[in-house]
Amino acid sequence: MELKTKVIAENNKQELTIEREFDLPASLVYLAHTEPELIEQWMGNKVLQFEKRNHGSYQFETKSQEGMVLFRANGVLLNLIENQSFVRTFEMENTGFPIQLEFFTFESISETKSKLKMHIIYKSVEQRDQILKMPFAKGINMAHDRLEEVVSKSMP
């Protein structure tokens, strides 16, 4: 199956570009990133805090069924432009990974289509490569299982 998401990681660079086209207007994709309730629904994290304003802070968390914290991240939102773009810092807590800077751009293609660009800057080339090498599959699958539950429950 072809993946719709493009991840561009040029060698020897401390940045990463993620691009994805949606069959949704830009405003809805923006909303999915800036409304706590919606973030929880597709990211599979709890949103402990989310201040949708410039210099506002946020914190995400994922716990296992036994209540163990599997993932917690936080940061600050900057330069919010409604339906267009924002910048945020992103820090994974208790991992020792340095904070990364993320530029989100929501580009309108048509009334019903849009393109999301995430431009992520890491502290160093090594940091980026280390993050790319992390074994994502396990933790993420757990989060997705939970998400599937949530989504199927909310369906009529």
Add this chain to the structure above:
Amino acid sequence: MDLRRDVFQAIADPTRRAILLLVATQSMTAGAIASQFDSKRPTISKHLLILTECELLKREPIGREMHYHLNPNKMKEIADFIAPFQKLWDDRFNKLETVMKQYKRKS
């Protein structure tokens, strides 16, 4: 210092990337490869050695000459490196699309 010999080290250098492009379509001798560059022959030999050690290039004797050709399987390792990350985001964004399509219907 122990040098790291993996595909990423191999493609970190622009000359080595150029060599890979050069032999992508046909196998070539070290001399023929070196003639395409301004660098000194030993410099190119060093690059060829690294590429061979990383298994991106394979050496093959043809008659009395040693030819270098590309090992596409090893190139795939580079693409595979970011594949899980891409899959992760793809899955997430698929969810986003599903969630927001439902949301649209509700409002």
